[in-house]
Amino acid sequence: MLARILSVGLLAGLVAGLLVAALQQVTTTPLIIAAEAFETKAPAPSHADARKADDHGAHEHDEGWKPADGLPRFFYTSLATVVTAIGLALVLLAAMVAAGERIDERHAIAWAIAGFVAFGLAPAAGLAPELPGSAAGDLVARQIWWVGTACATAIAIWMFLKTEKALFRVLALAVLVAPHVIGAPQPHELESRAPAEFAARFAALSLAVQACLWLLVGIAVGLLWPRLAPKPAT
Template identity: 75%
Template sequence: MLARILSVGLLAGLVAGLLVAALQQVTTTPLIVAAEVFETGHGAHAHGGHDEGWKPADGLPRLFYTSLATVVTAVGFALLLVAAMAAVGEQIDERRALAWAAAGFVAFGLAPAAGLAPELPGSAAGDLVARQVWWVGTACATAVAIWMFLKTDRAFLRVVALAVLLTPHLIGAPRPHDLESSVPPEIAARFAALSLAVQASLWLLIGVTVGLLWPRLARRPAP
């Protein structure tokens, strides 16, 4: 079982990650490049005389590292999806894997974005650690709430699930101290929308690929 989970997670993540990495090159990456121009004020290679840390060079190095990060993220999500479904004894087929993937997008994409929209370089932002803590808490709370709501028909528990879902948003995401941003709002809005669309595509591809691969690998005879 463990070998099957790893095989399906790795293959599904690799396929979905490579396809979405290609999609990013024509959707979000051009907006990131444009935002870097606004951030520096002198183009993507000018840094105003201060050290911004290592970053891949434009062209093939940037394409490689961006794609690698996307594939690693996709593999992680795919392994999480397959492991979670297997752990609770859920039958893994195309329909159920796609439903779980949709829930994954809501928990890890849509719900956190309601408080912390995807940000471009140069955007106003709050404390990094505080944002990460809020993001993880929101994702976990949303996942638990979805699970509780779908796995029970008791009204009280569904009310509790709704309260868990809303709690991070009632607390509120960390806000930036300085609201000034170097990125034009229309670019920032377009990036946020496209980022969510790309992430939805990633989860959709993971769900479809997991649903296709799992039954086929399950039918393979044991060595």
């Protein structure tokens, strides 16, 4: 069973990841490159900023490593997408096996849609995908809120679908909206170097690409699982 899960997860993630990596090159990647150009156009430093730069020295200007434009960027972006897709496929398979769910194309797609809602759509309602140079709140606080929202949404979906009792469904709705009532951490200053039109388009395209990734993973898992079933002993 474990070998089958690993084989299907790796193959499904590889196929879905490569397809979505190609999709990213014509959707989100051009917007990221354009936003990076705006990000590098920093305003002239004030007197206080100049003193701060003197205190920190050259470390203030260290932006860290990033791949060069062109083929290196495409390679590393594609690699990250494939690794993400493999992880999603393994998580999807593990969840379906643990739940005792039948793994076929229809059920895998349904679970993939639920995964996108829990881990993509619901967190994006409070923390939309961001371009480089966008205003953002505290990183740790955002990560905590994102994880809590994804888990709460997954639990709510499970409760709502696995029971017909009205009380549990009301409780599921309460769990679903609780993170949004608490609210996602927001930036102290709403300033962004990238144009608002870029940010809105990037958020929409990122969600669309993520939906395609989940859907392709679900399709691949549903198609590959029956075909990699162990052959009965003769």
